[in-house]
Amino acid sequence: MNAPEPAVVSDITRPMPHVMNTYGRLPIALSYGKGCWVWDTQGRRYLDGLAGIAVNTLGHGHPKLVPALQEQVARMIHCSNYYEVPLQEQLAAKLCEISGLASAFFCNSGLEANEGALKIARKFGHDKGIHRPEIIVYEKAFHGRSIATLSATGNAKVQAGFGPLVEGFVRVPLNDLAAIEHQARSNPNVVAVFLEVIQGEGGINQSRGDYLRGLRRICDEKDWLLMLDEVQCGLGRTGKWFAHQWAGIKPDVMPLAKGLSSGVPVGAIVVGERAKNVLGPGNHGTTFGGNPLAMRAGVETLRIIEEEGLLANAARVGAVLRQALEQGLDGVKGVVEFRGAGLMIGIELDRPCGALLGQAAEAGLMISVTAERVIRLLPALILNEDEARQIAAILCPLVKAFLAQPKAP
Numbered sequence: 001m002n003a004p005e006p007a008v009v010s011d012i013t014r015p016m017p018h019v020m021n022t023y024g025r026l027p028i029a030l031s032y033g034k035g036c037w038v039w040d041t042q043g044r045r046y047l048d049g050l051a052g053i054a055v056n057t058l059g060h061g062h063p064k065l066v067p068a069l070q071e072q073v074a075r076m077i078h079c080s081n082y083y084e085v086p087l088q089e090q091l092a093a094k095l096c097e098i099s100g101l102a103s104a105f106f107c108n109s110g111l112e113a114n115e116g117a118l119k120i121a122r123k124f125g126h127d128k129g130i131h132r133p134e135i136i137v138y139e140k141a142f143h144g145r146s147i148a149t150l151s152a153t154g155n156a157k158v159q160a161g162f163g164p165l166v167e168g169f170v171r172v173p174l175n176d177l178a179a180i181e182h183q184a185r186s187n188p189n190v191v192a193v194f195l196e197v198i199q200g201e202g203g204i205n206q207s208r209g210d211y212l213r214g215l216r217r218i219c220d221e222k223d224w225l226l227m228l229d230e231v232q233c234g235l236g237r238t239g240k241w242f243a244h245q246w247a248g249i250k251p252d253v254m255p256l257a258k259g260l261s262s263g264v265p266v267g268a269i270v271v272g273e274r275a276k277n278v279l280g281p282g283n284h285g286t287t288f289g290g291n292p293l294a295m296r297a298g299v300e301t302l303r304i305i306e307e308e309g310l311l312a313n314a315a316r317v318g319a320v321l322r323q324a325l326e327q328g329l330d331g332v333k334g335v336v337e338f339r340g341a342g343l344m345i346g347i348e349l350d351r352p353c354g355a356l357l358g359q360a361a362e363a364g365l366m367i368s369v370t371a372e373r374v375i376r377l378l379p380a381l382i383l384n385e386d387e388a389r390q391i392a393a394i395l396c397p398l399v400k401a402f403l404a405q406p407k408a409p
């Protein structure tokens, strides 16, 4: 890949004293991207193994997406939900077609989609006479940073300092059907089960197919809502439109966000028949949600995924990447496990490895580290086999060198 077309900007202020200090940022400012490559303001080039944390589905500057969005910006960016927004119907219809669900509500982010899902679950309970509804949530889950979604999150660090937490959650371990059966027998207030099909921030932890089918069965028997947070693992990342589709089940409620509009902020709650009429006029809303720009970006993203066969690409190139990583780290002491599906890959090490983030960037690769010890790769669905091998070729030597150092006491 040659040098970027537009000149890089180098007159940035760094660090960023006027921006609230809520992230541990690397001292790198990205200014330009093309495909799976990004350039910083100093003109250095990186292979993007992160895609903005599973957001840039089509990579950067996709030649079909860019003109469509330019056209949409010129036509209309925002209009109020006081009026009909035909692009909302277009995107909702497509989401229903690919999920087999019935309708969608649009918002602006993952936490908003999850917040809406929690409201649906509570109202579903109230509508059937359960006045203190409880929702089953999971250890190591991550659902967002609002007060309700951080309460549903299974990570004490995310919750620390923000109590009192929202009540009405029961927490269970992943893949333990007996824990759900226990709730089914003993807790009449349960109205929903809420989980990520593959936990992202929690360290790329997969729910087993038989576990998901067991949940579906119990939810049907008990008239609970099965709510699957596909914010990170959905939209083609695993090689099917949605990660739960590998288990052959359908949820009742499915929050989406991240990759849906290839970088334009968006969120969606897609619901099946059982949840379709729970919310009515006046129950929920948002100013920005479903605006024409975000909807156009979603419509084009899904169309381009189909046109370019990116589901199959995610499965095929994901397998190449996984194999290259497994080969490159074969027999290396300190590598605990490879996890994930398609282009959602986690490598658990035997020690905290946050330092690898900066080392990988130094070597020209963007990655993430989550749950302290898990290297996470979430590249764009357009990644090709050569780029997949390049990711492994950069990453594996770094991991080996890192693990060769003595473990911190």
Ligand SMILES: Cc1ncc(COP(=O)(O)O)c(C=O)c1O
Pocket (backbone or CB within 6 Å): 109, 110, 111, 112, 114, 142, 143, 144, 145, 196, 200, 201, 229, 230, 231, 232, 233, 257, 258
């Ligand atoms: C599974 C899952 N749900 C919800 C969220 C929250 O999304 P957002 O950051 O858009 O609020 C995330 C973000 O990482 C996520 O991975």
